[in-house]
Amino acid sequence: MAKDMTLLWGSGSPPCWRVQIMLEEKQLQGYNQKLLSFEKKEHKSQEVLDMNPRGQLPSFKCGKHILNESYAACFFLENQYKSQGNKLIPDSPDAQALMYQRMFEVLTLGQKMLDLVAYKFRVPEEERHDSAIQRNKEALTAELKLWEGYLNKTDSCLAGKEFTLADVVFFPVIAVIFRFGLSSESHPALAKYYNSLKDRASIKATWPPHWQEPPELDVMKTI
Amino acid sequence: MAKDMTLLWGSGSPPCWRVQIMLEEKQLQGYNQKLLSFEKKEHKSQEVLDMNPRGQLPSFKCGKHILNESYAACFFLENQYKSQGNKLIPDSPDAQALMYQRMFEVLTLGQKMLDLVAYKFRVPEEERHDSAIQRNKEALTAELKLWEGYLNKTDSCLAGKEFTLADVVFFPVIAVIFRFGLSSESHPALAKYYNSLKDRASIKATWPPHWQEPPELDVMKTI
Numbered sequence: 001m002a003k004d005m006t007l008l009w010g011s012g013s014p015p016c017w018r019v020q021i022m023l024e025e026k027q028l029q030g031y032n033q034k035l036l037s038f039e040k041k042e043h044k045s046q047e048v049l050d051m052n053p054r055g056q057l058p059s060f061k062c063g064k065h066i067l068n069e070s071y072a073a074c075f076f077l078e079n080q081y082k083s084q085g086n087k088l089i090p091d092s093p094d095a096q097a098l099m100y101q102r103m104f105e106v107l108t109l110g111q112k113m114l115d116l117v118a119y120k121f122r123v124p125e126e127e128r129h130d131s132a133i134q135r136n137k138e139a140l141t142a143e144l145k146l147w148e149g150y151l152n153k154t155d156s157c158l159a160g161k162e163f164t165l166a167d168v169v170f171f172p173v174i175a176v177i178f179r180f181g182l183s184s185e186s187h188p189a190l191a192k193y194y195n196s197l198k199d200r201a202s203i204k205a206t207w208p209p210h211w212q213e214p215p216e217l218d219v220m221k222t223i
Numbered sequence: 224m225a226k227d228m229t230l231l232w233g234s235g236s237p238p239c240w241r242v243q244i245m246l247e248e249k250q251l252q253g254y255n256q257k258l259l260s261f262e263k264k265e266h267k268s269q270e271v272l273d274m275n276p277r278g279q280l281p282s283f284k285c286g287k288h289i290l291n292e293s294y295a296a297c298f299f300l301e302n303q304y305k306s307q308g309n310k311l312i313p314d315s316p317d318a319q320a321l322m323y324q325r326m327f328e329v330l331t332l333g334q335k336m337l338d339l340v341a342y343k344f345r346v347p348e349e350e351r352h353d354s355a356i357q358r359n360k361e362a363l364t365a366e367l368k369l370w371e372g373y374l375n376k377t378d379s380c381l382a383g384k385e386f387t388l389a390d391v392v393f394f395p396v397i398a399v400i401f402r403f404g405l406s407s408e409s410h411p412a413l414a415k416y417y418n419s420l421k422d423r424a425s426i427k428a429t430w431p432p433h434w435q436e437p438p439e440l441d442v443m444k445t446i
Contacts, residue, residue, distance in 0.1 A: 053369055054331070054369075062320070064317075065316070065317070065320035065321075065324075066320070066324060067320060067323065067324055068324065069323070069324055069326075069327030069328060069330075070327075071323075071327045072320075072323035072324045072326065072327045073323075075323050076319065076320050076323050079319065080316060093288070093303060094287075094288070096299065096302065097285070097288035097289070097290060097295075097299050098288075100290065100292070100294075100295035100296075100298050100299050101288075101289060101290055101291065101292055101295045103292075103295065104292030104293075104294045104295045105292060107292075107330065108277070124354070126352075126354075127352045127354060127355055129349075129350045131347070131349070131350060132350055146276055146277075
């Protein structure tokens, strides 16, 4: 069945990485894949636009179904392959409620991370303001404090002991934040979480290839 | 069971409205609720902060579970009340894949809508640029063209004939866009969708109360 799937992806993009982790977790290795370069603007190529009219990665096809949104791909794969690989939506209402709540809070964290990391790419030079960068920094600092608190209260994973969809969507974001210099000393619970999961099979197998090189930014050092 | 639920909400906020529609769809009327005023900054009150550390609405408690994120509330309620009220996740893989894909694309539409509608509230005066407003307008115009195309191809609802979670999350956004002046003539498929659903029981029962007054903005007229 994985032969019927095609993933176009970019290295280091949290949404792409989520789909890759998901496919590993559900034992759907062997899918068709193609690594594209954001730098060369390959995400705006006709090949991508044919699958994804916004020209974004991931572009993911599962049989005849288009599931370009990473959360959509996660939910669909979990639902279609319930009994294959790891079960990623817990049955207990307590863990399920916490999983859903954290999963969608991740969107806020991801947005605040991007507002800082991608400021130069998203805002034309003549519209940039130091005051905006400072505000984005403060917003991310406050946001990370919340997550540090959440992780202080859980057992190993975001919604309890088990690895769930919440971790699939959260881990790539927190990994980018650490790559760009977040201090482990001032965020011990986040660092513990990151270190306990970075060698998980699904994550190790899909580690962004260009991360073998040192990062170009250390924008998180001052958080 | 609905007596065990509490919703703090603001009138006209798509995330709040989603939870309200969802509770109607699942026949969970009779929950505790409190309408708060964004204008008076009641979303930053201690009552909200106790449930929602970001000081946002909706703040929603379902028994002991906190589900402040509208998508989290939708998924949890659908899962916990599968056989009560309307079934909102279709069984067929085709409709399910389309539902998930559209549901998460709505986040992009919602963001682009907010970038335009809330520009003044989100960007301090000294950082505002006409070029940014123009860019936001173009981005929303292109985005709405996509949705117009999607709706041209479906039967009545976003993922086919049946009303699903995709409609629960999409309708409030498109309703805001029409309220702020979007032309029905240039968006006939969106207008048809909007008109076919605005009298649905769950939507009518939860129509934003302050929308009895005329809107303060007509920012969508030029889209």
